[in-house]
Amino acid sequence: MTVSEIRRPVKRRPRFHRLTVLDVERLTDDAVAVTFEVPVALRELFAFRAGQHLTVRRHAESGEEIRRSYSICSTPSRLRDEGELRVGIKRVAGGAFSTYALSGLAPGDEVDVLPPLGHFTTEFDPARARHYAAIAAGSGITPVLSLAATALETEPDSRVTVVYGNRAAGTVMFAEELADLKDRYRERLHVMHVLSREAQESPLLSGRLDEARIGAVLDALLPAGTVDEWFLCGPHGMVLDAKVALSTRDVDDSAVHTELFHVDDAPPVARPAAAPEDTAQRAEVGIVLDGRTTTFTMAHDERVLDAALRARPELPYACKGGVCSTCRAKVVEGRVEMARNFALEPDELAAGYVLTCQAMPITDRVVVDFDV
Template identity: 50%
Template sequence: MAVSPPSVPSAPVRSARHGAFHPLTVAAVDRLTDDSVALTLRVPEELRAEYRHAPGQHLTLRRKAPGSTGTRRTYSICSPAPAPDGPGPELLRVGVRLVEGGEFSTFAHKEIAAGDVLDVMVPAGRFVLEPSAAPAGGHYTAIVGGSGITPVLSIVASLLAARPDARFCLVRSDRTAASTMFLEEVADLKNRWPDRFQLVTVLSREEQEAGLPSGRLDEERLTELLPALLPVSRVTGWFLCGPYGLVQGAQRALGALGVSRTRVHEEIFHVEDAAPRVPAAAPAGAASRRVTARLDGRSGTWPVRDGESLLDAVLRSRADAPYACKGGVCGTCRAFLVTGEVRMDRNFALESEETEAGFVLACQSHAVTEDVEIDFDR
């Protein structure tokens, strides 16, 4: 995917220090299922303004290890967002599902305890729904799988509390009832707003006593199911979150049902079936490449090694450059392409409107032209 900058920048400038880490104390560790926990983090009063978040945003947690830059992982905030005119949050809660071989998720499940201190990046992410921006009588729907419930939990709770005229339908898929994260929290939302919150649960490996038959929520099933559940054409916005296969299947189903792409928002948590990255190599005899990057108001220019991503080139001199997964999924390293041309290996974080506006993922971008300039501050 080759990307060139547009003639006119069209994105607002982001706040400074968007990639900053601060030490936060773990207030509680709650086991949700056999393979998932919720971490509650306490935010000191002097940092609460920096940790204000929109419903659906995420935090990057960093585990420092001797002799390394540490392990980073991104986890969505499940707690409701603070009111726009109120103070920042005193507590932040994230959900962590155990991933086989996952260094940080194993650490979270086996070692993290109340009282521990973690390095936590300030909130980021664009998979959001601001209640203040929702139109009167807005009707929203989310299709989630597994841990994809985490950001949507914050979105639903924040929206329904702030907008008495809003409605929300949640279609969630899990393997079994025992593996379902935030079961009690979602039930509480249903009890609190029975007339405005519709809940549909599908289990892929277990039959339910009542409700839908078991099975995967694939494209064919969603194409049949959604029109039976709600007026598809009148849904204000769709939020898809979870594994790559579920999100892509839901996107195709909505397309088949005539839903405009502009009303669909996605966040992918796992990309098991994506093609592996193939590093871009400079042609033989090509001139050396350089990247100029602006970050927190300061700019610098550095050489880009053969096959190296723009992010890695910047990190050699600016260790504070924002990133988390380095896999093209979380979007933490999003930057605006000011000049030059780059090739992105893969992109599971930016929507088409963002790439058309000139944004790229620095972790996946390789310089095509001799000079490239990116701006992390936009």
């Protein structure tokens, strides 16, 4: 690998900061809420928009570095007034970070945390009167709780409807918080719990949140035409089903925000379709970070992030799966192809942004800028 460095004016990039855990509260048998204390000096840096997430970092006993994203369930006003940020973590069987969070994390512990990131949000405006609707399942309620509380708090004439799917009443994350919010905003918040393994009075609300059930709920209880903005967050299948149910009811894509936590299938590893015939030929790739350009060569079938981390280990990333957008950068020279993209919006793609964890070079020279 050849590395050459060119100096440019320095820009700020997100860095990990050590935050103290104030509280770890058990929500259900397999979920906790973790509250971090944000010191006054870091509050501006950690200011966020409802719906965004934090990236946490931990070194496992094996020495492996683990990075994971967790959506913030508290509101921007709680950070401003009390200096607290709260996330909800649901256990994934055998999961490296979630298992640790449920069994090892305790008040007083310190965790490395990146300032908030993400696009699963909207501009709240006290002058607006909107109807927001969310369709969420399982831990997908976490950012929705923050979005709903923020909408109700900052827009006195807006209302929120949440359709929330779970297996059974005992697995419902934030059941109490949602009930409290409902008590506080009785007229403006409507929550519909859909349970897949527990019969409820209404057959419509008993069963899996698949396309048919989402469609039936929309037709009977939540006419799509009454909603201004949609927020979808949950398992990949549920989000896809909700998108189909909405588009068949003429909801424009631009009114629908989606957030995925995980996509089951592994990203394809084959060389990019448009790679040069001679794969022995290596691409020359430049990485701009903190105003410094580092240039190296890499194979066309490798991911830009993986190759770049060898030269610049401080590069931002989390999921490496095309879901979280932490590794987002702009291609300023040449072209790349992404194996998959579950995070960038069409306008970001049009502006040249890519997920470097999914990007493979398809021209002989590529420059990717993390500072813009």
